[in-house]
Amino acid sequence: MTDIIQLLPDHVANQIAAGEVVQRPASVVKELLENAIDAGADEIKLVIKDAGKTLVQVIDNGKGMSVTDARLSFERHATSKIKTAEDLFQLNTKGFRGEALASIAAIAHVDLKTKRPVDELGTAIEIEGSTVKSQDIAVTPTGTSVAVKNLFFNIPARRNFLKSDTVELRHITDEFHRVALAHPNIAFAFYHNGSELFNLPKENYRQRVVHIFGNKTNEKLVPVEEETEVLKISGFVGKPEYSKKTRSEQFFFVNQRFIKSPYLNHAISAAFEGLLKDGYHPSYFLNLSVDPKTIDINIHPTKTEIKFDDEHTLYAILRSAVKHSLGQFNIAPVLDFEQQSDFNTPYSYKNKAGKTPTIEVDQSFNPFADDSGSSKSVDSRTNYKSPPTANWESLYVGLESKSNNGQRDEVDFNFEQDHNTETIFSDTSVETSKTTFQLQQKYIVSTLKSGMLIIDQNRAHQRVLYENFLKHMTIKEATSQQLLFPLELGFTPNELKIIMDLREDLEHTGFVFSNVTKETLTVTGVPVGVPESEVSIILEQLISDVEHDVPDANFSAADLLAKSMAKSLAIKNGQTLKNTEQEHLVNSLFACKEPNVSPTNRPTFITMSTDDIEKKFV
Structure with missing residues (x-):
């Protein structure tokens, strides 16, 4: 052979x-x-x-x-x-x-x-x-x-x-x-x-970060400096209020080599614990210097992963250094047991005794005394006569009942009994007419002829919004709500380019942009129903979705935009809905072309027939 x-x-x-x-x-x-x-x-x-x-x-x-x-x-x-x-x-x-x-x-x-x-x-x-x-x-x-x-x-x-x-x-x-x-x-x-x-150009590290990610980045940076026998740390972390939903501004450099390390990333997240909202990630630009003998950088063809001899020590040092910087620059809340100087007694009052304030009361003052009476209100110190007080009984003149024989007027009687009219509307039929109810603030349960319908409120609302946005972008006639005060939002040049690539589709959904610069974007109009506070969140979510699922030549950017906006604006799980809101969501869902699945192809509802329920009791 x-x-x-x-x-x-x-x-x-x-x-x-x-x-x-x-x-x-x-x-x-x-x-x-x-x-x-x-x-x-x-x-x-x-x-x-x-x-x-x-x-x-x-x-x-x-x-x-x-x-x-x-x-x-x-x-x-x-x-x-x-x-x-x-x-x-x-x-x-x-x-x-x-x-x-x-x-x-x-x-x-x-x-x-x-x-x-x-x-x-x-x-x-x-x-x-x-x-x-x-x-x-x-x-x-x-x-x-x-x-x-x-x-x-x-x-x-x-x-x-x-x-x-x-x-x-x-x-x-x-x-x-x-x-x-x-x-x-x-x-x-x-x-x-x-x-x-x-x-x-050649510059220091802070200038390099600002030149790449925009001038507005400068105010977001908190310096981190730490040097030990094992590790030297230098660089910056972002302030918690500028955290993002994306991880696009997370950079670790070990001996001037970019690496990816979920373990060290967890150390940063632990230092920011309690300072970030759910789903948001901190920004950091950190340089780590270690002895080349203690690392192995040949474990991956692209050399973006490094094996450390003692990861636990690096984790502890990194977490402590970041936490120290956040506290040192008054980013993180701290307990200060030192007395504030504002409460100290001035030096010139050092030997002076405290003076008790005196209170003088005019015992002869009678607020109900008539001007013609003998009781007068006179200040003993200034010999000042207080102005005369009107006769207090006159306040009630004209309020006596005008009806004869001491009987209450009929109009007054009806007014006093108005609270009894609410019994007309307290019919229990309102409660029994409910066709839906909310389960654990996550599911909407409704009845069918053949059994029971359970709807995921978040996915269902995503489907409704998704089809509405696609419709607006197709017919290009979306209604816009003008803002009284325009919003000026800051982005990196790369993020701004993503938004500008989708600008036409965004405007078809109802957004109106003006005054676009290299680092800022002014929003003057938003889609109807979108709160002003959600605008930056929607755009950040859109940037995140584009970076992770970028549409290529055969993929619709409008589809991605509609999915992203629907995900940002949909009703969240844990949100309480009124009965009318529940019914409106159910009706809107089944008016969609594809009510069975969400924009991400996940089921929006399930059904349980009467036979399925009966089997549970066998």
């Missing part, structure tokens, strides 16, 4: 490796930016076309590469970062696996131009699908320029799995934020289809 195990060709192995390293254009952006940082660059430019599908180019002013290094950089497991296995426990660089460029070159067209400061001329290399097409001497600035074109050109199935340009650009922007936040000492520029999205 012949042997069946064989070595894979290099180009096949590279394509398999690319499946781990390169999942979408954002993966290419991450790898190229990290290589530029490792090259010692202090100015990095990112150029994107068609959300990275056509072009991803990173230009830096780093130390560049020699002719040999430029050629070897595209070989598998070729790296300048480590030489022995022991170096894996002393990593201070970003890329060290030596697979990034080889994997990218296997699935795209790559143009590399590089030059060292000591060289007069640089090197230019063109690669298509792991095959070197050309290698020449070129005139190029000091540093390196890597242009990745036509990503997944030789893997059509993988290219078809890419989302719309809006989705892919959002992933690229997220990766850019993570790298730029970790390195405020490096200047970054970001261009998409010829337009500048970000231009970040």
